[in-house]
Amino acid sequence: MTGPAIPGLGAVSIRSIDNDHPRPESSSTWDDWGPMAPEVKDMVMERWLIEVTGDDGAVVPVGDLSAHVVWYGPTPGSRALNIGIAIAEPYRGRGIGSIAQRLLAEVLHARGVVRVEASTDVDNVAEQRSLARAGFAFEGIIRCAQARNDGLHDLQGWAHIE
Numbered sequence: 001m002t003g004p005a006i007p008g009l010g011a012v013s014i015r016s017i018d019n020d021h022p023r024p025e026s027s028s029t030w031d032d033w034g035p036m037a038p039e040v041k042d043m044v045m046e047r048w049l050i051e052v053t054g055d056d057g058a059v060v061p062v063g064d065l066s067a068h069v070v071w072y073g074p075t076p077g078s079r080a081l082n083i084g085i086a087i088a089e090p091y092r093g094r095g096i097g098s099i100a101q102r103l104l105a106e107v108l109h110a111r112g113v114v115r116v117e118a119s120t121d122v123d124n125v126a127e128q129r130s131l132a133r134a135g136f137a138f139e140g141i142i143r144c145a146q147a148r149n150d151g152l153h154d155l156q157g158w159a160h161i162e
């Protein structure tokens with residue numbers, strides 16, 4: 001699925017990939033996890049590659065998106081998808097994240113998912129602004145939700161509803 005072009009950069013698109021497909025290096029300060037929970041290997045994640053196609057037709061992978069299911073009850077309508085994103089450092093802050101997250105919300109809504117949600121650290125201002133520009137609405141603080149190497153963190157909860 002292709003979104004609008006960013007002047008001087010190119011058109012932003014996303015496409016579904018397998019879990020073992022190579023993804024661009026996009027580590028950041030938010031990835032200092034510490035020891036992983038053993039159960040996380042059983043978590044089912046869907047993934048998408050974010051690509052930019054320049055005026056010359058060259059396609060550059062610039063980041064990736066993920067989504068995992070969150071159940072809020074036992075009925076089909078209680079199934080939400082929580083998305084995540086990471087962009088390679090040289091491509092951050094140029095509008096790619098907001099376009100890619102909007103595209104993924106549209107892809108998931110087209111599949112019948114009503115609630116597409118995202119959570120981000122209360123200090124991750126770039127992702128908060130990117131989500132707002134992608135049409136997500138801020139819903140509140142999710143307290144003590146994420147443990148990283150330096151301790152427990154509050155998250156902001158955002159959602160894109162259709």
Ligand SMILES: CC(C)(COP(=O)(O)OP(=O)(O)OC[C@H]1O[C@@H](n2cnc3c(N)ncnc32)[C@H](O)[C@@H]1OP(=O)(O)O)[C@@H](O)C(=O)NCCC(=O)NCCS
Binds near residue numbers: 028030091
């Ligand atoms: C967060 C991330 C996905 C956003 O994607 P992006 O393409 O960089 O974001 P966009 O360009 O769409 O929007 C960034 C917005 O944040 C602002 N911004 C960028 N860096 C910022 C910073 N360090 N502090 C404050 N604002 C910042 C930009 O000005 C822009 O706001 P605006 O639209 O009001 O001008 C990307 O920066 C990234 O991969 N960061 C590292 C990994 C990460 O944080 N992933 C999300 C974890 S929940």
